[in-house]
Amino acid sequence: MSDQEQAEIRLAVARLKQEHADFDAAINAMMAMGCDQLRIQRMKKKKLAIKDKLQEMEDQIIPDIIA
Numbered sequence: 208m209s210d211q212e213q214a215e216i217r218l219a220v221a222r223l224k225q226e227h228a229d230f231d232a233a234i235n236a237m238m239a240m241g242c243d244q245l246r247i248q249r250m251k252k253k254k255l256a257i258k259d260k261l262q263e264m265e266d267q268i269i270p271d272i273i274a
Contacts, residue, residue, distance in 0.1 A: 208267070216264055223261045230254040 234250050 213268060216268055220261060220264050220268070223257055223264065227254060227257045227261060230257065 230250060230253060234247060234254065237247050237250065
């Protein structure tokens, strides 16, 4: 993987981390206000999808080392 590709992935990872944190804050605010549980569950599902994508991208950056 070239340095340019790694830089692009790192930038995307940083964006996803920020988006994940934003979803976390939004979910906590919704829970504090007593919003509809269905909306909260949908937000949590989206947050989990972001986390999965984040992990996938981080795995692309870090090479597998066979011990």
